[in-house]
Each structure stands twice: as structure tokens, then as C-alpha cells.
Amino acid sequence: MKTLVTFTITLILFLLAIVGYSNSSLKANFTTGNPKIMSINSMTFGPEGILFIGDSKSAQIVAVDLSSHPKVDNSKVKIDLLDKLIADMLGSTIDQIQITDMVVNPENNNIYLSVHHGSGTALLFRVDNNALKPVSLDNISHSKTTLLDPIAKDAKDKRGRELRKWAVADMKYTSNTIMVSGLSNKEFGSTFRSIDFPFTKEQNYGSLEIYHAAHGQYETHAPIKTFIPTKIKGNSHIIAGYTCTPLVIFSKDQIKPGVHNKGRTVAELGSGNSPVDMIEVENEGKRYLLIANTNRPLMKMDFSDLEAYEDSLTTPVTKKGAAVGVDYVNLPFVNVQQLDKYGSSGFLIVQRESNGNLALKQGNTWWIKK
């Protein structure tokens, strides 16, 4: 019996060591120092408290290790007058402040906000007991990779560097890969990239050509505003929301560098609108897609409807402002500027309420039901 206990403990320790080793391998090439982050356009969490920061100004993706941040209880988070609070803390005015992203660490529900100040300063805050704590990025364990084209690294494109900018629109991590969508300031088009993580010097780095069909003879090589990697009928897919409203599904296996991919348009979210953020939440065994919008309320789409819809929208929408395709429900949250998943079934929003108050708050899980 004693031998069995010893064996079991040894086995557990061995397994923990393996887990520890495999986990730390993601941070094996991290170094402590200043990653020189000049802008925070988009953020997403990977495993082990690794936050990925899309920094357009420095044309880089930076992975920073935030695992040492203490877990705080954000279950009752509510910060009113968020923009005024940030302006006060920076000694500035509200019109000099822009919240560029909000993310929740899925491992401990810690909340982070990125802020751009008009002076050109990028800041990161952590929510702690309904207050904001600045997170210094000057001396932090990190790893990073460039967003410049491999071709741009040689002399060929040096001439264009002072003009060329590539703004990160959205970024997601899945299975050792970071996917990034963005828009260039020079040429029009969807720029969608897949970058392996951990970052290596010989970056496996694909620029992906993905299109969605319009409703007549023309198809669009347009910028993707927000997207999520997900499973559709058990297979890996990407659901992408375009600036000009269509919701499009791509099979992940078919997206490869140099291959032209046409996605399947499954819904139109109404003209005069643009998606802002998109998340997948699960409650009572059912999956839902939540989409925040510029000019429409928060939308809830049932994944079972999404999976059942096998068509691609091909006929024009004739009714002005109408939304077609997969059904969705408008939730009573308008002007949602930031959206992220909180826990397995909750969601967190930054919302400009009808009285003008900019609030950081939980969305009620009650809405994430059939």
C-alpha cells in the first residue's frame, strides 16, 4: 500500500514536471527588458498568462508574460465614467483618451484595458477592485516578432518604410498560432496573417488571401474588422466580420499562403453598421456568437443555427437596412465599444450608456440562453 502511494505521488510529480516543462517551453525564448511598445492596437490572451499585443507603430507583435499578476475578484466589476477616470489619472482631457482594446485573461479573469493618449503614449491598465492599476511595459518578460513583410526587410522596401503602415485590426491565438487581420494605409485589401508561436527567427509567416462574395458579380478583398477561430461541425473555421457588414465563414484548413480562398457569406449585419468585436460563449451546453457593432445592438447568434446554415448569400438584400442570413437576436446593449468573454459563459463590455456614462461592466449571463 505504501509502495502504491509512493508510486502515485511520484507519478503525479512526474506528470506535473512534464506539464511544467511543456508550459514553460512557450516562454523559453522570453527575455526581460523593454519591448519598446509604441502603440497597442489589439490584444489577445494565449495560455499561461501570455498577452499578445499588436503594435502597429513599431510593426510588431509582442508576447508579454503577465502570469505573475495576482488574481483578483472581478465578479462584481463595475466602473462608471471610465473615460473620465482615465483622463483624471493621466491629467488630461477625455478627448485625448481612446480605449483601444479590452481583454480578459481566461485563466484568472483579470481584466486589462489598453489606452492611447493623444501625445502618442500607449498605456496598459489592469482592473483591480474596480480601480485601474497601470501595468509597466518598460521592463517585462517578453518575446516579439516583426510585422514587416519578409521582403520589406531587404533594401527593396526600405524606401517605403516611412510611409507604409499596417494597422492591426484584430488578433487571436489558437494552437500555437497567432492570426492577425489588418489594413494598410497604402493599398486596399484584406491582410490576414498567420504567425507561429513561440516566435522564431525563421518566422513561418503567411499572408493569406481571403475573399468574400458580394451579391452580384463582384467579390471583395476587403479588410476584416474582427474574427474568431472556432469549430463548425467539429472542424476548425474562422468567422470573420467585415467592415462593410458581411459575416463570412472560412475553413481554416483551406487558408494557406498563396491560395485564393473565397469564404461563405452566412449573414449580413445590416448596412450602415460595422462589427466591433466578436466572441464565442457557452452556456448550458450551447454555444453562442456575440457580436458588438458600431450602429446596431449587441447581437447573439446561436451556433446551431450557424452550423445548420449551409448556403452562401448570393442575392442582394432589397430592404434597406435589413439583415439577412443566419438568424440572430438583438440584446439590449447598445453602443458596446469593447467586448470580451468573461469566464466560460459570461461577457464583459465597455458600453456608452444612453445617459452618456462610459461603463465597464459585466453582461448578465441570463441573456446567454436559448
Next chain:
Amino acid sequence: MHNKGKGIVCITFISFYFILGMFSQTTPKFTFNKTHLTIKDEFNLSNNLKVYRGQIPQEELDPMHPILGTIQIDKAELRFTPLVPFGWNQEYTLIYKNTIEYFILEIPEVYDYLKVKAIYPSAKSLPSNLLKWYVQFSHPINEVHVYDYIRFINSQGDTLSRTILSLENALVSEDGKLLTVWIEPGRQKRDLIPNKQLGPVFEKDAMYQLIVQKDIKDRQGVSMQKDFTHSFQITNADRIQPNISSFKILPPEHNNNLVIYFEEPMDYGSTINNFKIINSEKKEIHGEWQLTNNESTLIFTPKYSWKKGVYQVLIDSSLEDLAGNNLNRLFDSEVSISDIQQLLIEYKLEFIIH
């Protein structure tokens, strides 16, 4: 009496300065500039300092949030550096030990205000499916909600709605001075829903003005002094791809410049950097590129004089005209898989120097 009065005034002044002198030895001295404030306190220098936004009475300070920054103490001097620089014309309150002070940094009398230096396309006549503008500023701009300050008005003075692709992250060049403004592609691209329902942004033959509102700010938070306006008229949509066979090259003759003439005005951003010249040994000829004549003429001035030989102008296929049509495809066209495989990345033109 007169002399006596003078004497009293004099004594009063001396006493005042004596007392002030005594007092100044114990009262901390505050100085402020854009990046930090310093406190000189010969006695009991303390890091018990808080700075607040606005002019706030002491009794109302309690619920307020102090400004984030770092405190450094060196001998008899304390330096507070705010996380972001202090703003011009912004009031502040500081509490140091038991002293409350208010300060404001006024905009210097001689201030180099933000201006619009150039706008592209600069031509007064533009295609109805025009895709983007570039605004060249004199200084790096403040990027917070920057697109809110750009608008278009028609000849009746009405502001057009839903004209610009309002991006959360502004598209600004590395030096911070060139702003890219996308006309909403969904309306400019045929058959997309916004195009079907709202139509293109600009109507043929109509006159418009692009306005950069004076409220747009520089990185110091200071606005322009007046609106910038640029008038233009709309002509037919441009649905013809730029074609290198229509480009005319004037090899350098009397002066050192190589000149390339286009048939139409080209997009500023994608033209200025998409050309490269190589010699017969495939070595790049370095020099300056300049886009002139309403962006329809490209001039290259080499760093060193030309040598005899055969040269090639390499043109990236992403070169666009004003409607976003590039060397490979129209902005809104059907693109098939076979097309993608056949597309060229780079186009070539040749010229000889005798």
C-alpha cells in the same frame, strides 16, 4: 510729511522682504514645465505629493484620482514626472505636505500651430469612385478619434453622411504627419450592400469640399487655428486599370532627372514608394522620387550621375490609381483562382542612357 511717508513705505517694503525671505527658507518652491514639476524644499523634503487634474478646492479632493507619475528625490529637490506630459492650458492642483498650489501651463505666445500642408489627390477633378485621400500635416497629429475631424460637404453646405471608413486605429505614417483617409469602400465598390442602398459617396458633376476641422489636434493637444478646406469636382467613375504600356519614360537628357508620365493622376501613397530603378547588374540606383503635376508625373533624381547603360524601372503591382485599380486588377472585379496564379508581382519598363 512727504519724506516721512516715503520712509514708512521704505521700511514696510524692507520688513516685507525680510519676512518673505525668512518665509521662503521654509516654504517649498515649485516650478513646472511640460514634462515634470520640481519642488525645492530645504527642510524635510517629503514624497507626500499628489497632483490632480483641474483646479480643485482642498475639501473636494478626497474622491478625486491623482495623476499617475513617478517621484524622484535628489538631495533637496523632488521631481514628479507625469505618465503623459502636462497639457497646455490645463489646470492642475498639487498637494505637497500641507500646501495646496494651482498651476497652469499656458500655450507659448509663439507656438507653431498644426497646419495642413498638402492634400492628395491634389487635382480639382476626381473620379466618382475615388477611394482614398492623404492629408499631409505640418506636425505629428493627435490620433485619438482623428477621423471625426474629417468631413465632406456638398455645394449646399450639407455634410455628407457615412463617407469615411472610420477606423479605430488611425492610419498614420511613421513620422505621424501623413493621415490616410479611406472613402467607405462598401459604398465605392459596386454591388456591395452599402453601394446598393446608399449609392457611391460622390455624385458625378457635383462639387464638394473636404474639410479638416480646426479642432483636430497636434500631439501637444493643441488645435489648428482654422479649418482647412479643399474643393473638388466629380467626374466619371474610373473603371480602367492603370497599364504600364501607357506610361511614358523620358530618360535623363539635359538634366539628371528621369521623368515618368502617367495617363492619369495616381494614388499618392502607393505610387511614391512602389518604383525602383536597377542597372544591368541588378543594382539599385538610389535617389529621390517626387510625384508632381497632380500626381500624374513621377520624377526621379539620382543620388549620383547616371552612367551609360541599360536600366530597368521595376514597378510593384500594387500601384493604384485614384479608384484603387492596380496593375493586376480593377478595384471591384471578379477574381478567380487562375487569375491569382497568373498575377505578376512586379512590372518592368526599360530605358537606355547613351
